């Protein structure tokens with residue numbers, strides 16, 4: 001990768017990186033065709049399980065067991081986005097938040113990928129052991145005592161910075177599985193408590209996310225009654241996330257917005273290992289083609305996806321080599337190495353990456369609350385913070401103009417917050433004020 005970019009990453013200051021390997025979708029037919037069936041299958045699997053999910057989670061009953069979020073207009077955020085000259089960057093009515101911060105069951109975007117991954121394990125076991133007779137069967141049979149007793153003989157395990165564990169734990173325990181969650185040092189105390197409350201075993205690690213995953217993987221190795229859900233390698237997770245793009249397409253159409261290359265939809269996706277944003281990006285490319293401009297957003301201390309992609313070394317590249325620490329308020333994004341396969345898959349599909357610092361994240365957490373009363377966790381404000389960086393950076397702004405992105409719809413993907421205790425939310429806002437004061441004093 002270019003020396004200059006490496007130096008800029010080392011400095012841990014917000015930046016925009018344009019992906020030089022991006023290809024028009026016309027040149028990506030093979031990749032897209034290879035993955036379209038997986039996305040369709042995930043959509044169908046959610047539909048098969050919907051009646052069972054509606055029985056297990058009262059919050060899902062009103063929508064028939066569908067795990068979905070709203071697309072929220074956020075015109076009140078327009079002031080935050082300025083071009084390099086200081087002019088308003090976007091029309092207020094072009095601004096939207098995809099409300100995955102408020103997803104039922106897991107309270108984060110992991111309610112898509114994580115829940116789908118658990119459903120895949122349950123379905124494979126159920127079909128193999130005759131708990132259901134076929135995919136056309138009524139999956140509510142999996143709530144029978146016999147099925148639950150069977151699942152109780154199996155354990156799911158996962159490595160997590162917090163939210164994935166929460167999703168696997170809540171979904172896995174609801175079906176009756178034993179669940180082991182290996183938490184990295186970033187994981188918040190309340191997430192561990194919540195997991196213990198639903199009967200999951202929480203293993204605390206003093207190490208980072210990749211190391212916690214490695215322990216979980218090793219523990220499950222070679223055992224038919226253990227199922228490791230591999231965030232760094234799992235297609236089940238990935239396709240679960242990808243389903244979200246279809247939901248977005250429906251919502252945009254309902255709002256009278258149909259993206260075109262002249263007026264594209266811009267997606268700003270918070271990125272950890274890359275599974276969630278990668279899945280959404282894949283889904284969006286399948287549905288919108290080149291009428292989507294897709295950027296991933298990472299903390300300045302954990303730009304693993306950008307580094308893996310720009311260096312071409314993917315999961316072999318660790319941000320530790322850049323002297324970065326993973327220290328960030330965005331615990332859901334505190335990852336030092338990207339997914340093994342998502343980086344390669346995204347190479348021709350992704351438009352760019354953005355990095356953001358904690359002050360920017362917290363400022364957007366606070367601004368979103370002030371403008372619209374919406375509470376998100378810092379990771380989930382990365383999309384909004386990334387939009388600010390894109391506009392203010394001369395290269396970013398030029399890129400946006402080139403792609404006509406600045407005249408289209410802007411969608412910041414909010415990824416978590418629903419389950420965060422009120423006192424934690426208040427703490428984020430207090431720290432935003434303190435950081436702003438510090439900056440003012442300098």
Ligand SMILES: *Cc1c(COP(=O)(O)O)cnc(C)c1O
Pocket residue numbers: 108109110163164270271272273274275276277332333377379380415416417
């Ligand atoms: C996990 C997570 C992400 C990113 O997902 P990855 O698959 O790790 O890239 C973003 N935001 C929140 C709140 C998350 O929990």
